[in-house]
Amino acid sequence: MTLTKSILRVALGTGLLLLIPLAAKLFVPGMLWSPGDFLFAGILLFSAGLTFVLISRMGDNTAYRLAAGVGVAAGLLLLWANMAVGLVGSEDNPANLLYLGVLAVALIGAVVARFRPLGMSNAMFAASLTYIVVTAIALFIWKPTGAAAEPNVHLINVLVANGVFAAIWAVSGWLFRRASNTNSNQQLA
Template identity: 75%
Template sequence: MTLAKSLTRVALATAFLLLIPLVAMQFTKEVNWTLSDFIVAGVMLFGAGLTFVLIARMGDNTMYRLGAGLGVAAGLLLVWANLAVGLVGSEDNPANLLYVAVLAVALVGAFVARFRPLGMSNAMFAASLTYVVVTVIALFIWKPTGAAAEPQVHMVNVVGANAVFAALWAVSGLLFRRAAATGTHSNRQLA
């Protein structure tokens, strides 16, 4: 499939997903998105789709594509959850900004690995480890004060949700490791 066709599919999928809250707004007052909500969601969804298309084109087997898909999904969910409700406490807790480090580790690792499967595996494992470290720092070392302090943070919920996010990065690493074992070559062109 050509890059133009892939981008058209990503754009159509993004538009379809944005129709869901638009239609829901017509039937319930519970869904109340503003124009900026639609713009942010559209940029995030299209950006994630574009990222997946570009990375998936670098590999030549299903494990590589699954690893890319899960890694991109983990990044999208991390950003979405952090913007919506926050990963530690509320979205106003400044400790949530530390999770940018997870995305940075994954992106820098992918570029350093030149998108080769074994290097991508290491980058995803490093992102998973970074996720755990950031969560520990956010929960046990960072003590927000004032309006950002949440007196009733349910520790089990926060740790459980963050463990799932860290696991997504780790499973992506395992999929890339499996792709490396099957001999995926990463010398394909983007266009």
């Protein structure tokens, strides 16, 4: 499939996905999305789709494409959850900004690895580790005070949710590692 067709599919998919919250806004009284929310969601979804298309084209096997999809989904979910409800406390907690470091590690690692499977694996495992470190800092070291302080944060809920997010990054790393092994086996044959 050509790049232009892939981009058109991403745009169409983005538009179709945005119909879900639009329908909810029309029929569910509590749906409070503004036009800015739709714009932000559209940009986020289209950017994630485009990122997947561009990265997955660099691999030559299914494991690589699946790893790219899981990695992009991890980044999308991180941004979406952080902006919507926050990963530590509410979205107003300034500690949530630390999670941008996870994306930075993943993106910089991918570029440094030149999107090769083994390097991408290391970048995704580093993002997973960064996620754990950021969560520990946000929960135990940097405790906001004043209006940003949130005494009702249930520690176990935050740990489990953030553990799941860190695991998604690790799964992407594992899949990239498998893609790397597949490439090595193909080169030996």
